[in-house]
Amino acid sequence: MTELVLAAAAANFDRDLERCFERIGNLITQARRQGARLLALPEAALGGYLADLDGAQPPPPAFEISSPVIARLARMAGDMVVTAGFCEADGPVRYNSAVAVCGDGVLAVHRKVHQPLRENATYAAGDRFVAFDSPIGRMGMLICYDKAFPESARALALDGAQIIVCMSAWPASRTAPARNLADDRWKRRFDLFDQARALENQVVWVSSNQAGSFGSLRFVSGAKVVGPGGDVLADTGIGHGLAIARVDVAGSVEGARRVMGHLRDRRPDAYDVPAAAV
Known part of the structure; x- marks a missing residue:
């Protein structure tokens, strides 16, 4: 038996990149002290999420994947795997x-x-879900709303991912806000999807999220690690x-799939649903 310590962060990130890195450094230090091999940071951890959902406010700073910003994150990760939006x-x-x-x-x-x-007023859309090999095993990544679609995580599981990290900036409901964030209906959906x-998919699920507020958005937090039986660890x-x-x-993962193998027992020939069906 080889155990891994997995960590997911609930934290607030904004446009101040140096403050973002300071917070990331503190989280990496905390996770490393507890032996973590993986730290999942939230969606938009480098520069913050959208200040509103109407496309009216300036967008976050943008970085190429080869930029010094991403290289700095990699140096900070060291012997850990760190994921960040x-x-x-x-x-x-x-x-x-x-x-x-x-x-x-x-x-x-x-x-x-x-x-x-x-x-979509700010971002173009991606078009694929691909698992990858890492120092802690085969993984996949999703971002926030991706997890509302079963096909997203299923594609990663079928590509061999045993750990799926979902990074979010998942807000509370704006149309019917709850006085207590724990009772918020969007918080409930966030947790159910996890x-x-x-x-x-009978995978280990690592879910990070923004916490606090930014612009007009209040985030539901709820970072968690979930086992392949759906149990919150x-x-x-x-x-x-x-x-x-x-x-x-x-x-x-092996234990969960031994008797009831959800990937093994699929019947793709019976799932003839037109892509345009609503």
Whole structure:
């Protein structure tokens, strides 16, 4: 049995890049002290998320994947795998992206595919879900609204991912806000998606999220680690901090799939649903 310590952050990030790196450094130090091999930072950890969802406010700073900003994150990661969201510049095009790094450099990049509300006013959309090999095993990455679509996580699981990291800037409901954030209906959805995606794919699910507020948005926090049976192993609730769990990833995934293998027992021939169906 080989256990890994996995950590997911609930933290606030804004436009002040130096302050973002200071916060990231503190989180890496905390996670490393507890033996973490993986730290998942939220969506838009490098420069903050959108200040509103109407496309009216200036966008986050954008960085190329080869930029000194990403290289700095990799140096800070050292012997850990760190994932973080950022605004990626690809020529004139901007993507809401996530990067996985370690001391050796960039391991993988994911561009957010599913765009909620008016996010497409700022970002172009990604078009694929691809797992990748890392020092802690085969992984996949999603960003926020991606997890609302079962096909996203399923594609990564079918590509061999045993750990899926989902980085979010998931806000509370704006149309029917709850007085207590723990009772917010969007918080409930956030948590349900985390458990459902882990269970249906029988993977270890690591979910980070923004906390606090930025611009007009109030975030629901809820960073967590979920086992392949859908059981929550660690959770920050509505607070800031780290959700940390010690997990035998390969053993728990194998155990979950031994009898009821959700990937093995699929019947793709029976799923003839037109892509345009609504």
